[in-house]
Amino acid sequence: MSDVPRPGSADQLVYLDAASSERLHPAARDVLSAALDAGYADPRRLHGPARSARLLLDNAREASAAALGVRVDELSFTRSGTDAVHRGLLGLLAGRTRAGSLLLHSAVEHSAVLHAAEWSRGSATPLPVDAVGRLAPDVVRAAVRDSGQPVAVVACQSANHEVGTLQPVAAIAAALGETPGEIPLFMDACASMGRVPLPEGWAVAAGSAHKWGGPGGVGVLLVRKGVRWRNPYPTDDRIDERVAGFEDVPAALAAAAALQAVVASRDEDSARQHALVDTVRTFVAREIPDVEVVGDPDDRLPHLVTFSCLYVDGEVLVRGLDRRGFAVASGSACTSSTLAPSHVLAAMGVLTHGNLRVSLTRDTTPAQVEAFLVALREVVAGIRSEVGL
Amino acid sequence: MTTGPGLPEVRELDCRGMRCPLPVIELARAFPDLEVGAVLAVVSTDAAARVDVAAWCRMRGQEYLGEDLADDGTPRHLVRRLH
Numbered sequence: 001m002s003d004v005p006r007p008g009s010a011d012q013l014v015y016l017d018a019a020s021s022e023r024l025h026p027a028a029r030d031v032l033s034a035a036l037d038a039g040y041a042d043p044r045r046l047h048g049p050a051r052s053a054r055l056l057l058d059n060a061r062e063a064s065a066a067a068l069g070v071r072v073d074e075l076s077f078t079r080s081g082t083d084a085v086h087r088g089l090l091g092l093l094a095g096r097t098r099a100g101s102l103l104l105h106s107a108v109e110h111s112a113v114l115h116a117a118e119w120s121r122g123s124a125t126p127l128p129v130d131a132v133g134r135l136a137p138d139v140v141r142a143a144v145r146d147s148g149q150p151v152a153v154v155a156c157q158s159a160n161h162e163v164g165t166l167q168p169v170a171a172i173a174a175a176l177g178e179t180p181g182e183i184p185l186f187m188d189a190c191a192s193m194g195r196v197p198l199p200e201g202w203a204v205a206a207g208s209a210h211k212w213g214g215p216g217g218v219g220v221l222l223v224r225k226g227v228r229w230r231n232p233y234p235t236d237d238r239i240d241e242r243v244a245g246f247e248d249v250p251a252a253l254a255a256a257a258a259l260q261a262v263v264a265s266r267d268e269d270s271a272r273q274h275a276l277v278d279t280v281r282t283f284v285a286r287e288i289p290d291v292e293v294v295g296d297p298d299d300r301l302p303h304l305v306t307f308s309c310l311y312v313d314g315e316v317l318v319r320g321l322d323r324r325g326f327a328v329a330s331g332s333a334c335t336s337s338t339l340a341p342s343h344v345l346a347a348m349g350v351l352t353h354g355n356l357r358v359s360l361t362r363d364t365t366p367a368q369v370e371a372f373l374v375a376l377r378e379v380v381a382g383i384r385s386e387v388g389l
Numbered sequence: 390m391t392t393g394p395g396l397p398e399v400r401e402l403d404c405r406g407m408r409c410p411l412p413v414i415e416l417a418r419a420f421p422d423l424e425v426g427a428v429l430a431v432v433s434t435d436a437a438a439r440v441d442v443a444a445w446c447r448m449r450g451q452e453y454l455g456e457d458l459a460d461d462g463t464p465r466h467l468v469r470r471l472h
Contacts, residue, residue: 290448292444292448308444310410310413310445310448311410311413311414311417312410313409313410314409332409332437333408333409333435333436333437339408339436340436340437341409341436341437341440341441345440346437346439346440349440349443349444349447350440350444351440351441351444351445351448352409352437352440352441352444353409353410353413353437353441354410387414388418389414389417389418
């Protein structure tokens with residue numbers, strides 16, 4: 001075990017990347033520990049330990065469904081948020097093969113949606129967004145009208161994962177309701193689930209537990225009752241026909257506990273985070289020259305803010321802040337495995353280099369945000385002075 | 390010096406092989422030497438330059454004229470100095 005890296009002290013580090021993954025919620029930690037002891041057996045079997053596991057799994061589904069305001073039979077636990085997106089979108093397309101095969105999606109969807117679209121046999125058309133990254137219902141209406149072929153599914157996220165802008169999902173669904181054929185809406189809700197109530201109008205939706213403080217490796221797939229959804233992958237003879245494989249009962253229960261806790265306190269958490277993000281937006285725009293703060297300033301996720309700094313290398317910026325004890329993400333090309341700039345920032349037409357995404361955890365303090373802003377100003381100034389700009 | 394389609398003489402700024410943000414840094418360095426009304430072509434193999442040169446123009450109040458190709462087929466991003 002000596003080669004296994006030891007986790008460093010988390011005390012000194014200010015973690016500002018909750019949108020990538022939030023630290024496990026204390027409520028989930030306690031439940032996880034208990035469920036590891038009580039929920040190990042195969043929930044399909046008939047003996048006592050199996051019945052215990054099954055009870056815990058049923059509890060997890062009921063608690064999650066209640067927290068999200070959906071029916072229990074509409075909710076499945078998947079292997080991840082990505083798995084939920086893939087199953088959700090491909091299953092919805094599979095249920096629509098008689099209607100058509102064209103997928104319309106916002107140009108700013110998560111890559112999980114884009115990869116699923118690429119993998120499916122149908123064609124896919126990205127729909128343009130405005131400068132804050134929002135997909136307008138009129139754009140969807142016109143795209144359906146001008147598509148030249150029947151539209152199978154429209155995919156629109158609940159909120160953008162990189163810039164935080166909330167999408168008008170209910171209005172887009174209403175626009176689709178006016179078109180012939182009742183085109184269903186797929187909603188990737190991974191960025192917002194738990195933090196913001198689910199909007200109305202979606203047929204299938206996906207979420208990711210580690211983004212709300214649940215454990216990694218748990219996704220949530222929601223299929224509205226009455227929606228025609230067909231499993232796009234091999235089926236399994238287990239409890240939930242929408243997913244496959246042995247259920248991770250302890251993780252599902254921990255995810256449910258975290259979701260309940262996050263939903264219970266989200267009004268106050270959101271208000272606090274919203275105000276802290278306002279502080280960041282104002283400071284960055286006022287105190288750091290040549291910075292573009294992007295995304296909707298008000299109608300947005302509470303905990304997330306994105307900006308791009310002219311003449312600054314995103315990778316150097318992230319590493320510079322990391323050295324000072326601040327963990328943040330970037331959508332700049334130099335920080336991605338593909339060396340391509342963020343397709344979200346590109347679709348919005350905003351600066352892609354020198355990009356930072358700051359996302360607050362549930363316990364981020366005003367003092368931490370202030371310290372971050374001071375460090376940010378110094379690191380940006382240092383990088384710019386090196387290139388003489 | 391080459392002549393772009395429908396454009397006066399355009400000065401090329403060779404940023405081939407440079408990764409972001411270097412093409413935009415080179416653009417900013419070269420810009421003071423450009424006369425008002427003149428056009429500079431940022432020749433760049435970097436995919437981010439397409440977005441970032443246009444964004445730089447917007448932030449600086451200069452005119453982005455769009456994209457064409459250099460003689461070797463490399464994308465050129467055209468900027469006109471307005472002030």
